[in-house]
Amino acid sequence: MIEVSPRGKDSASRAVSNKIAERLADLYPGAKILRHDLAAEHLPHLDGTTLRAISTRDPVEEESLKASAHQSDQLTNELLESDLLVMATPMWNFGIPSALKAWIDLVVRPGRTFQYSDSGVLGLAKNKKAILVLASGGVFTEGPWRSWDFVEPYLRQILAFIGIVDVQTVRIEGMNIPPLAATALLRAHQALGELSL
Numbered sequence: 664m665i666e667v668s669p670r671g672k673d674s675a676s677r678a679v680s681n682k683i684a685e686r687l688a689d690l691y692p693g694a695k696i697l698r699h700d701l702a703a704e705h706l707p708h709l710d711g712t713t714l715r716a717i718s719t720r721d722p723v724e725e726e727s728l729k730a731s732a733h734q735s736d737q738l739t740n741e742l743l744e745s746d747l748l749v750m751a752t753p754m755w756n757f758g759i760p761s762a763l764k765a766w767i768d769l770v771v772r773p774g775r776t777f778q779y780s781d782s783g784v785l786g787l788a789k790n791k792k793a794i795l796v797l798a799s800g801g802v803f804t805e806g807p808w809r810s811w812d813f814v815e816p817y818l819r820q821i822l823a824f825i826g827i828v829d830v831q832t833v834r835i836e837g838m839n840i841p842p843l844a845a846t847a848l849l850r851a852h853q854a855l856g857e858l859s860l
Contacts, residue, residue, distance in 0.1 A: 797814055
């Protein structure tokens with residue numbers, strides 16, 4: 664479970680991801696639920712050394728760069744070992760927060776989560792499900808702002824790129840619009856009952 668909002672207990676996306684975690688624990692009592700709070704963990708953005716470390720194919724250079732790739736290796740292994748990925752994030756300025764982009768950059772790796780082939784790109788993180796929990800101040804599923812949503816299309820595209828195509832979305836919309844804000848979280852919690860877990 665990837666949680667991004669820095670708002671803590673006041674976060675709408677975290678409120679919904681908490682409900683998903685509770686439901687998963689009830690449905691699968693023996694399952695391990697691993698949570699990453701990206702607002703607290705402060706993952707590094709890719710620098711030249713880390714980029715070389717996670718993309719090199721030279722065994723000698725790979726050994727010398729091993730320490731730089733450690734965090735990326737850990738996060739990638741967790742993703743590949745999981746059955747379900749939950750990403751709970753706010754929309755900031757029509758896109759994802761940079762903390763989530765940092766996580767994506769550390770796990771979207773050639774030879775680990777995707778590979779190039781003669782017929783194009785092959786996602787290697789197959790047979791997994793994902794749930795996107797997306798909170799926004801406006802309404803982006805319909806109406807005049809629909810084309811301004813760069814969150815869900817991007818996340819669906821990057822997940823498909825690594826092989827995760829079974830993706831469901833729960834929206835918490837209108838958090839900054841007084842008539843909608845009062846019921847936004849309630850509507851999101853009701854939508855949880857429609858999820859296939």
